[in-house]
Amino acid sequence: GNSVTQMEGPVTLSEEAFLTINCTYTATGYPSLFWYVQYPGEGLQLLLKATKADDKGSNKGFEATYRKETTSFHLEKGSVQVSDSAVYFCALSVTTGNQFYFGTGTSLTVIP
């Protein structure tokens, strides 16, 4: 079946620290992979995506590389800011059934 597993939270970092949030997946076929971010009281917003192996998605200093050999799509940022505090969701989509599959989310708090 299709599923996403992401690291448990919550994660607390100091400003300017390096961030990694791990995400691994199981999928039939060749999925597209996504990271979404949810700020308090809001819906999810697309952060970045990758549609094939070895693609790197990037946005706002965040990056993630689609690794088929390790079935992973880890989110990284070199220097986090207080404004990055949010919940981050890894997701995959498969064309069969037109569905997305989301991880459980990782809460990030960045302290000054």
Place this chain on the structure above:
Amino acid sequence: DAGITQSPRHKVTETGTPVTLRCHQTENHRYMYWYRQDPGHGLRLIHYSYGVKDTDKGEVSDGYSVSRSKTEDFLLTLESATSSQTSVYFCAISERSEGAKNIQYFGAGTRLSVL
């Protein structure tokens, strides 16, 4: 921002009453989805639609029904609300199911409490 409006934004209701949540889009996207978000579960798909009057079940469809009579509107109905349906409900839309435009855009959510 994608033009997605969910209504109501907050609702408190009693067990056993019917509840309808509305999702309205102005993007003319073909695909629409209803999710629920619960702690420890992330987002779980309830139902989705791939066109007017074309809908299908998701992972957690029991106790929910949907209707899509127009491209822009997707309704979620709880026929007889239960406390286990207390959750935050999100609507999402997407233009395509594959390729570069296979991106889901989310509404702001509806917080439902069933007492």
